[in-house]
Amino acid sequence: MTTQVDTLPEPVRTPPRATRPFYWSIRRELWENRSLYIAPLAAAAVTLFGFAIGDIWLLRRMSALDQERRSFAVGHYDLAALVIMLTMLLAGVFYCLGALHGERRDRSILFWKSLPVSDLTTVLAKASVPLVILPLLGFIIIVATQLIMLMMSTALLLLNGISATALWVEGPLSAMSLVQLYCLAVLALWYAPFGGWLLLVSGSARRAVFLWAFLPPLAVCVIEKTAFGTTNVAAFLIHRLAGGYDEAFTTRAEGASQLATLDPVRYLSSPDLWIGLAITAAFLATAVWLRRRREPI
Amino acid sequence: MACIEARGLRKSFGATIALDGIDLRVEEGRILGLIGPNGAGKSTALNAILGLTSYQGTLKVLGRDPWTERDQLMCDVCFIADVAVMPRWMRVSQALDYVAGVHPRFDRAKAEGFLAKTIIKRSSKIRELSKGMVTQLHLALVMAIDAKLLVLDEPTLGLDLLYRKQFYDTLLNDYFDGSRTIVVTTHQVEEIQDILTDVMFLNRGRIVLDCSMADFETRYVEVMARPEHVAAARALKPLHERQVFGRSILLFDRADRDQLAGFGEVRTPSIADLFVAMIGGQAAETQGAAP
Numbered sequence: 163m164t165t166q167v168d169t170l171p172e173p174v175r176t177p178p179r180a181t182r183p184f185y186w187s188i189r190r191e192l193w194e195n196r197s198l199y200i201a202p203l204a205a206a207a208v209t210l211f212g213f214a215i216g217d218i219w220l221l222r223r224m225s226a227l228d229q230e231r232r233s234f235a236v237g238h239y240d241l242a243a244l245v246i247m248l249t250m251l252l253a254g255v256f257y258c259l260g261a262l263h264g265e266r267r268d269r270s271i272l273f274w275k276s277l278p279v280s281d282l283t284t285v286l287a288k289a290s291v292p293l294v295i296l297p298l299l300g301f302i303i304i305v306a307t308q309l310i311m312l313m314m315s316t317a318l319l320l321l322n323g324i325s326a327t328a329l330w331v332e333g334p335l336s337a338m339s340l341v342q343l344y345c346l347a348v349l350a351l352w353y354a355p356f357g358g359w360l361l362l363v364s365g366s367a368r369r370a371v372f373l374w375a376f377l378p379p380l381a382v383c384v385i386e387k388t389a390f391g392t393t394n395v396a397a398f399l400i401h402r403l404a405g406g407y408d409e410a411f412t413t414r415a416e417g418a419s420q421l422a423t424l425d426p427v428r429y430l431s432s433p434d435l436w437i438g439l440a441i442t443a444a445f446l447a448t449a450v451w452l453r454r455r456r457e458p459i
Numbered sequence: 460m461a462c463i464e465a466r467g468l469r470k471s472f473g474a475t476i477a478l479d480g481i482d483l484r485v486e487e488g489r490i491l492g493l494i495g496p497n498g499a500g501k502s503t504a505l506n507a508i509l510g511l512t513s514y515q516g517t518l519k520v521l522g523r524d525p526w527t528e529r530d531q532l533m534c535d536v537c538f539i540a541d542v543a544v545m546p547r548w549m550r551v552s553q554a555l556d557y558v559a560g561v562h563p564r565f566d567r568a569k570a571e572g573f574l575a576k577t578i579i580k581r582s583s584k585i586r587e588l589s590k591g592m593v594t595q596l597h598l599a600l601v602m603a604i605d606a607k608l609l610v611l612d613e614p615t616l617g618l619d620l621l622y623r624k625q626f627y628d629t630l631l632n633d634y635f636d637g638s639r640t641i642v643v644t645t646h647q648v649e650e651i652q653d654i655l656t657d658v659m660f661l662n663r664g665r666i667v668l669d670c671s672m673a674d675f676e677t678r679y680v681e682v683m684a685r686p687e688h689v690a691a692a693r694a695l696k697p698l699h700e701r702q703v704f705g706r707s708i709l710l711f712d713r714a715d716r717d718q719l720a721g722f723g724e725v726r727t728p729s730i731a732d733l734f735v736a737m738i739g740g741q742a743a744e745t746q747g748a749a750p
Binding site: 175178179180181182183185186187189190193194265268269270272273274275276277278279280281283454455457 | 509510511512513529530531532533534536537538539540544545546547548549550553556557558560561562563564565597605
């Protein structure tokens with residue numbers, strides 16, 4: 163009689179599938195923060211609504227669309243872009259403040275950390291939302307809004323038997339879009355340190371994230387002014403807030419949103435830009451370090 | 460290779476010592492129950508194993524250092540904390556998409572199969588699900604992952620009886636296959652007594668009991684002594700004595716069963732009985748409770 167030794171067969175493991183943690187981390191951010199695209203879409207809708215009313219008003223008193231009126235309409239295109247950009251900026255600020263705080267507050271960080279996604283991937287995905295995704299999204303929304311405005315104006319002219327060729331040929335759209343894309347890239351890179359700072363505060367503060375983000379820099383300015391009578395920190399911050407435009411365009415004169423005034427070489431060789439990006443990297447590295455250690459609130 | 464191996468694992472928060480240098484070895488294919496009063500260090504130990512907290516001493520989980528290699532480790536380790544950690548804004552379909560997108564060992568069809576047995580809709584947001592349903596969802600996600608170690612920290616907290624029973628039944632029938640390792644902490648000890656292969660008691664950051672269930676059943680014995688034999692039973696130095704309906708129940712470690720049988724009805728104590736016997740007195744001191 164032979165004895166058989168029962169051995170359990172080695173269970174077959176599922177072969178690992180290819181994954182895209184960075185891509186899905188960004189998708190996850192957009193699922194959670196729908197205001198990132200709803201807010202600029204709402205801003206676009208508001209602008210378009212105003213523009214439509216303006217067009218109808220124009221239609222009633224229009225004998226001919228003179229040059230002045232046409233440039234008036236172009237001004238609206240810039241305004242639409244500005245409104246959408248400002249909305250995105252605000253949406254971006256609130257996104258950054260919540261990005262690393264919300265997951266600790268609702269304890270979902272324990273769920274995210276139970277998956278094979280590193281803290282570096284997570285923080286980089288969150289940082290790329292204001293630095294890459296929002297500017298691109300903003301550009302698409304701005305161009306779409308301006309196209310709709312152009313079509314509305316075209317329809318208006320055609321309804322009155324006036325040729326709309328001038329609007330399309332002389333029209334500012336293609337050059338303007340390029341300028342706007344450049345503007346968005348300049349802003350995203352120039353404001354990157356602020357995004358990094360907000361993410362860092364979001365990852366470290368237990369509560370009152372908004373106050374932690376804005377009061378300490380203010381306090382430093384106040385201390386410097388009262389203690390030494392100087393305003394270096396304030397000047398530095400103001401330069402970081404407003405200086406990007408001077409670096410990126412040759413002139414600040416009226417009508418500066420012309421293609422010829424773009425100066426990407428000077429902007430990219432500006433030490434201030436690279437100092438800012440280095441600061442951003444330091445902030446983000448600290449945010450990664452913090453995410454590894456921080457517990458749910 | 461042991462699934463979990465710790466030597467001198469220590470963690471303190473300021474002056475509070477959460478883990479006081481514990482040694483721990485969990486072999487592959489075991490189901491370990493980690494039992495302890497509140498603040499005993501259970502969660503800290505689990506957090507260390509999961510790479511969620513730093514520690515002193517050495518700790519290897521599946522051969523990796525959890526603190527420095529958490530993301531790689533999570534390819535082979537799954538974790539269910541209590542029910543509140545699934546993100547409330549997420550839709551069920553998004554949870555499936557996301558886990559499928561980031562986890563190399565997730566079998567989406569399997570997860571869909573588990574979900575089909577529940578009434579959870581793909582389009583529901585997690586905030587719209589009941590506590591029990593969120594746990595079902597999390598369990599469906601976790602069971603569809605071909606992991607080597609599953610860590611459960613109070614997984615059935617706040618669930619009703621039916622969900623709790625179903626949770627462990629599903630886990631045993633559809634998941635555990637003898638090669639996976641499960642570590643579970645819970646206060647509802649009686650629910651897991653029958654599924655454990657090993658039990659460990661933790662109190663004030665130290666391990667006070669570490670034995671297999673087979674050892675448990677041979678080592679510990681309880682006798683409901685008839686009144687005339689109580690004094691004789693006490694002479695054998697029981698670990699603990701309690702009164703039920705006026706009868707004395709005495710719990711012994713490594714006693715002679717035949718001898719005890721002469722005093723009254725003999726049986727194997729439950730884990731909960733032994734827990735109270737070993738830790739009840741000490742815990743009452745620390746918690747300042749009346750005896």
